[in-house]
Structure formats: structure tokens, C-alpha cells
Amino acid sequence: MELNNSTLHYFIMNQFVELGYAPKIDDIIYHFDVSKFEIIKALQTLQEYHGVVLHPKSSEVWIMHPFSTAPTNFWIESKKGSWWGNCAWCSLGVAALLNCDLTITTTLGGEAKQVVIEIINGQIKNQNMFIHFPIPMVNAWDNVTYTCSTMLMFESEAEVNNWCEKHSMNKGDVQPINNVWEFSKVWYGNHLNPNWVKWSVEEAKEIFKRFELQHSVWNMPQKVGRF
Template sequence: MSSVDQDTVARVHHAFIRPMLDTGRMPTRAAVASETGTSLEVLDDALAALAGIHGVVLDPHDGEPWVMHPFSAAPTATWVEHGDQGWWAPCPWCAFGIAGLKNGHATIHTRLGGEREPVVVHVQDGRVLEDDLVVHFAVPPRDAWNNVHRFCASVLLFRNRNAVSAWCVRHGIAEGGTMPVQQAWELGRDWYARHADPDWRKWSAVQAAGIFNHVGLTTPFWHIPAADQPF
């Protein structure tokens, strides 16, 4: 963690998240520095602090935000629509988070199992219309930050649990945690509920575990060890 204080980190986080939510476009570091009256040096310190608590993934070449969950600044296989707005999401969990930030209304475009068949999921009035689908997590969330891109890439929608099992055998991937799509929506909604707040703080491990428990994810796959660091 750099020497910048938590209020500055939260202010910088909000300065990127709010325009992304409003426009679908990630602002540049230079634009945020100008908008907030912050020097680029202090801004980069805040971004480094955010990266240290997994609040942003920075492009290793130019230091610009690459992923600031639930948004991706680069194209992904998951597209979220709300009216004439749209965003790339790293995974369905994030896509449902965006839907939550847009008051429970969005259309999500992706592919079943990340393969050939496209699927469209509609969230309306806080409910998923295609409620017979399931979402599979191949990697336990406690291991997400070992390789967050692999984690996000393996959170996928499927027709049913049998399709998950067949997919895991086909690709040689251990079967992880599978939930009804409505439960995945509730997870995304609750997880990202405060993400656009000006005073945002990263969830602690205890708070993260509480969210999982609240939406009914109580098996060992979803266990998060208690820790002092943000999750």
C-alpha cells in the first residue's frame, strides 16, 4: 500500500468508475488527473494502492486501468446493454454487478461455456428472465487473485448442471461451484452494490464471506479464510 490515504484512493476509484458507468468508456489517467485536480504522480500512487488491494488491474505497459471490476476497458466475451449504453464485463458475475448498478435492468450477451452457442440473459425488475440457466465457477473465489484473468474467463453460463459436467470433462477442468443464474445475479448485485459510491472501500475478507453467506453460498468451495487484507 502506498502512502496515499484511503479517501484519496476512494476518490480516484470513483473518478474512473463513475464515467465508465455513465458512458461505457474508461477515462484515461490524464483525463482523471485533470478532472480531479490531482497530479499524475499522486494519481499513479492511488492507482498503485488500488492495484495492491485488487481494486484495479493496470495495463503493464502504460499503467492505464485495464480492468476495474465490474468493468473491462478492453473487449471481452461478455457484453452488457442498458438502453443505448453498453459495457464489457470480465465475466457473468461482473455483468450482473453492472446490471445491479443500473437498478436491476440489463441485457447480457455471452456464450454458453465460452464456446459456440450464444446466449442472451435479460435482467428486468431485479429478476433474471432466463431462470433455468446456471453459472459455473471453475476456480474458488479465494484463489481468484492468483490469476484473476483466468478466474474471470472461467466463470461461465450453461444450460444446466449436466452441461457443466460434460464441459469440465471435455476440457480437463475440475468441476467447481455451480449455482442457479438467479443466485448469480443476487451475488453480482450485492457484491458490487457500493462500487460506484464516492466513499467506496474494498470488502474485507469477513465482509466478502458475509455476502456469500447472505446469497446462500455456504459450501467449502466458497469459503474465504479470515485475513486482514481486503478481498
């Protein structure tokens, strides 16, 4: 099989979906039947393309959005299996990819109060939830792991205001969970495609516009390249 961004992304993503974790470098070597040097180079190229996040010392897969190999504050369970999502947005992205009944267990604002989000027959049962996006998208990949860690669920915008003051965090955009759910279906809808390519900046801007994401957090520069 040809080794490129699309085929490598598909192999890793498919294993996340089927098994709940990412393949190790040795598994990827076996699948593509190429050298370790070529696999690590391909993984690093995919990381530069914003298609994966690697462990800095080993080049093993750490994150492939919307999945994480490491424990997070978002635990997704269905009859098919269980997974960690990186953030509130990613956890809905996992749900969109799995396309089955499931639950997302998290805590409000990353604090003590636990909530369980139910998605049944494609519908979110907890309609009274909100998701906070404090980091501008133009800076999302400066430290994408940190960016994801700040995208959390809340029960009201007033709760977001209090949380931001308490933790000295800039307030960003606050979106109803159902809008983020519909947005996630589109954003992550192509992630299991064997011919996957990363959204371009222009494509990302069009998707943001489609879902009326008008806060300055979603502003992107006029430039070519991938999001």
C-alpha cells in the same frame, strides 16, 4: 478534490457507467489536478487494494470490476449504453449497478452457442441458466483476469460436467443464475458510492454465507485485510 482509494475508484467507476469506458491517465490528472507521478502511484495503490487492474506496461485502467475496457465474452446493452463485463458474475454486477432493463449477450461455456439474458424490471427472464465458479475465491486474485474468464454461463449442471471434462478444468460451484443475481446486487451494491471501500475478508465471508454459498470454492482463510 482529495485523491485516495475511494475518490479515485468513484471517478473511474462513474465514467464507466456514464460513458462505457474508463478515463485515461490524462483525464484523471485533469480531474484531480495533481501530477502524473501522483496519479500512477494512486492507481498502483488502488490495484494493490484490489480495486482496479492496470495494464502492466502503461498503468492505464484495464479492469475495474465489474467492468472491462477490453472485449470479453459478456456484452451488456441497455437504452443508456453498452459495456463489457468480465464474467457471468461481473455482468450481473453491471446490471445491478445500472438498475435498468438490459440484455447480457454471451456464449455458453465460452463456446459457440450464443444466449441473451434479459433483465426486465429487476427480474431475470432466463431462469434456467447456471453459472460455474471453478476457481477458489482464496486464489481469485492470483490472476484475477483468468479467474473472471472462467466464470461462465451454462444451461445445466450436466453441461458443466461435460465442459470440465472436455477442457480438463476442475469443477467448482454451480449456482442458479437467480441466486447469483441477488448476490451480485449486494456484492456490487456499494461500488458507485463515493465513500466506497473494498469488502474485508470477514465481510466477504458473511455475504457468501448469506447467499448460502457453501461449496469449498467459497472458503476463505481466517485473516484480516481486503478480499
